[in-house]
Amino acid sequence: MRVVIAEDNVLLSAGLELLLGTKGIEVAAVVTDGPGLMEAVERHRPDAVLADVRLPPSFRDEGIRAALALRRAYPGLPVLVLSQYVEKVYARELLSDGSGGVGYLLKDRVSRVGEFVDGLRRVAGGGTVMDPEVIAQLMAGSGENAVDSLTNREREVLTLMAHGLGNGEIGKRLFVTDNAVHKHIGNIFAKLGLPVTDGGHRRVLAVLTYLNSRQ
Known part of the structure; x- marks a missing residue:
């Protein structure tokens, strides 16, 4: 499996690249902003995208906007979004096309290596993965x-x-x-x-x- 990572935190992106490499997952590219993500996906055509919700320059929603644009450009492209906090509107928007191959995990989940990698593989296989904390807050x-x-x-x-x-x-x-x-x-x-x-x-x-x- 080949993935593209969009993450502006150098330590986290380096950690993700190392972690995925140990699990037999190739990182085709690491980018730090939305335009870079769009270009990397067009160039490498990865099996999945791993993207932070908030990327430069405004650190609001550039990451997920780029991910949603990619889903429109490449229908069914598996996208796993990482976020520091639960942002309900983005969780719903990510699922809005109803086609699967999407996930929304909190960054804390990355430290649970087995669970995180399993979630990424599920998304790449067309599944839907939501962080338990996201579900708990939505249930409220x-x-x-x-x-x-x-x-x-x-x-x-x-x-x-x-x-x-x-x-x-x-x-x-x-x-x-x-x-x-x-x-x-x-x-x-x-x-x-x-x-x-x-x-x-x-x-x-x-x-x-x-x-x-x-x-």
Whole structure:
């Protein structure tokens, strides 16, 4: 797997490059701003992009804006965004096209090497990975909507789906069978009014519905 990193903190970018190298992941380029990210992706056509939300010159949203532009230019390009803080609007916007291959992790997660690399591989494989802290803060919202009709167990399953876990992994976390997980997910799809076809796409739509309900 080949990735492009967009990170202006030299120590962090060097650490990421070294870390990924030890895991057999090639870093094709390291850039420090949005234009550099756009150019690097066009030149190297990586398997995934790893980008900070905030990049020079304003350190507001240059990184994620560049990532979103790349997703439009290269539909389905896997993008894993790193952020120092939970920024709900960006988490929702990243998922807005409903196509998967996206992730939003807090930078603290990088220190949990196995979890971080696994998340990057999930995103590169077309999965959706959300930081548990992002999910926790989004769950703090309230309002009457389709998500509120879910049972506590269905909410747990949907939360783990938002973390990027597959059915087998969800079953292990909740100590239930694969059949039970499959049934819960079917109930979630039905209650959220999602189409009966394209199960992989429905998982992304379910997560997006969930995030939008927490606005």
